[in-house]
Amino acid sequence: MKASESRYCRCLYFTTSSLARKVEKLAAGIWKQAGLSPSHAYLLMVVLEEPGIQPGSLAAELQLTPSTITRLLEKLEAKKLVVRTSEGKLTNVYPTPKAKELLPVLKQSVYDFHQQYVSILGKDESDVFIRNMNKMADKLEG
Amino acid sequence: MKASESRYCRCLYFTTSSLARKVEKLAAGIWKQAGLSPSHAYLLMVVLEEPGIQPGSLAAELQLTPSTITRLLEKLEAKKLVVRTSEGKLTNVYPTPKAKELLPVLKQSVYDFHQQYVSILGKDESDVFIRNMNKMADKLEG
DNA sequence: CCTTATTAATTGTACATACAACTATAGTAA
């Protein structure tokens, strides 16, 4: 059964969550080549772009809660991809050399993922669609 | 930080998943009055509309995997809201009287949730938006 | 009829995520 054939296809909850699961799955397939789940990958990319960034900023940037960030960082630390150093009540997160080596693969994955969904959804359509989703997300936290 | 200000706000993965979390949160607040999480509530409503329905059909209808349906049903069964009877390799799921009593609250929650997001997103906008999400979801599983 | 394949559902296990409670540091007011 297609999503649009469900009896709840007119409901915002059903629609957003089932779409998110489909997109997550697509993304997971792509990032498997980097050995990471999508959320770990995005987190790591932010750390690579901004070495020393604090968990609080990561939470804001990725729209996740601080506790989730802690949990993701634990995993990345176990994989020797980041290190945390703490001074006072602040914590800084740095990428390891191993993470830096991974950067090309990460960038490639971003590219591949983008290519893939553009080829499925269409360039302009996906662009407009994503813009709309952001608009909706913004309204929901007003 | 708003979702649209994140450095990944142009990425389909980031956008859909963060939007889904916001919608989930809104829905969870509403369905708390029924004492259920959104996914349990929708599952229960399908069972109420179609008593005796099989887990496989529930999975198709709700766009979830069979194992997830099993897990959700376990919880609902523990709360005495559904019962499972199995004949051969098929399982039938029925609502209990307690579930039937809950029906008005469930319907009210659907209504409240709809009112709430329409008031935030706008009637026509949310309508068009949801239709678009379904279109995208359909393309993603082609 | 027996064997093989298919299907329906459940289990073991793992993961991403969040909330509430907690620690520890920093800032502020008396």
Added chain:
DNA sequence: TTACTATAGTTGTATGTACAATTAATAAGG
């Protein structure tokens, strides 16, 4: 200085979800 408050981060615990493996029952092929 001391006491209160606010902030940053981490833990304990729970939830929803899925994959892979497993059971159990039906269907198909020889």
